[in-house]
Amino acid sequence: MTYCVGMLLNEGIVMLSDTRTNAGLDNISTFSKMFAIEREGDRALVLMTAGNLAITQAVWNLLQAGVWLNGSSQTLADVPDMFTAAQLVGAAVRQVAAMDSAALAAQGLGFDCSLLIGGQIAGGRPRLFLVYSAGNFIEATDDTPFLQIGEHKYGKPILDRVVTPQTTLVEGVALTLISMDSTIRSNLSVALPLDLSVVRVDQLRICTRRRITEDDAYYRTIRDGWSNALRDAYLGLPRPDFVLA
Template sequence: MTYCVGLFLQQGLVMLADTRTNAGVDNIATFSKMFTVTEPGERALCLLSSGNLAITQAVWNRLGEGVFLDGQRQTLLSVRSMFQAAQLVGAAIRAIYAADGPSLAAQKVGFTVSMMLGGQIAGGPMRLYLVYAAGNFIEATPDTPFLQIGEAKYGKPMLDRVLTHETGLVDGIKLCLISMDDTLRSNLSVGMPLDLLVYREGTARIGLQRRITENDPYFLSLRDSWSGQLRDIYGALPVPDWLPLDSTE
């Protein structure tokens, strides 16, 4: 399985993905689910993927070779806007479905894929999209400043409680890592290492791209600090005043 999260912040984007693929309890491997397309000063795009590995890799390769959009073969390096980039990802997904969907259905294998696309092309706004298996998509907004794909439920409560569009990039990194750690603790199909990308709005270049391993000192410190402070806060919560006296002991 997978967990990927993207934050759409006033200052920029924070995108994080795990790397575990799982085809059964005895067939676990590591594959990056983060792909980037950059032309410094002109465009910086990041694509996160979830679903059947063969499908997501096929979509990425199709994007590299080019997909017909508005009557022209285009790539993520040639589209003129982030909206067109999202359309192109959707068109690539539909092209793979047209080629492989019937064969997958015959084998009773579902066409499972979803992709998150974030970035900025010079002259246009920074945007963050979630593209579905049908090729349609939604966009993050200041009112809903994060998107998730894969095992989303475990890492969502922290983002719902704390994140706003005005959250800074540094705090956004911390929130993404905590959201991922909550998921790692609750679901064995999501695993290390992690791929982190940070993009600052208006720069048209990737500000940070980092592989976070199980031995990363900052991630270990954040994990221990978060767990310890949660235990402390839980212990300090007031006891319900409607409980019988002996229930509080």
């Protein structure tokens, strides 16, 4: 499994992914699911992937090598804007589907992948998209400023209640880590280390990149603090008076 979460905030974009992959419970590995395309002053893009690793690695390779879109071969390093970047990711997904779907189906496997692409390209604003395995996509908006792929449920309640476009990048980082911690606590197939990237609006570079391991002091603070805070939150609530002795 996988958990990746992206946030589109007024201050910029936060992207966080885990690194656990598994081909069955008895075959667990560590692969980064986060890929960056950065040219300072021109663009800062971050791609995160979930689903079949062979598919998502093929997509990432095609996005670097060139994918046919709108009459020319383009890469994420040269697309003119974020909408085209999302289209290009979708086109890459469709190209891999055309290559692999029949062979996967012959093995009884579906074509399973989903991707988050977020960032900013000079001349445009920061944008964040979720690309489905059909190659179509949706975009984060003020109403729903975060998007998730993979094991999204455990980490969603806190995001549902707190995240707004006014959330700062620093708060966004804390919230993505809390959301990830809830997921890791309840699903063994999501695990450290984590990859974090932050793109601040109009800087056109990835201002923070961090690999977060077991030894990361801040993550440990969040992990222990959130468990304690949840317990305290519960302890602070009133008890029902209708449970009969």
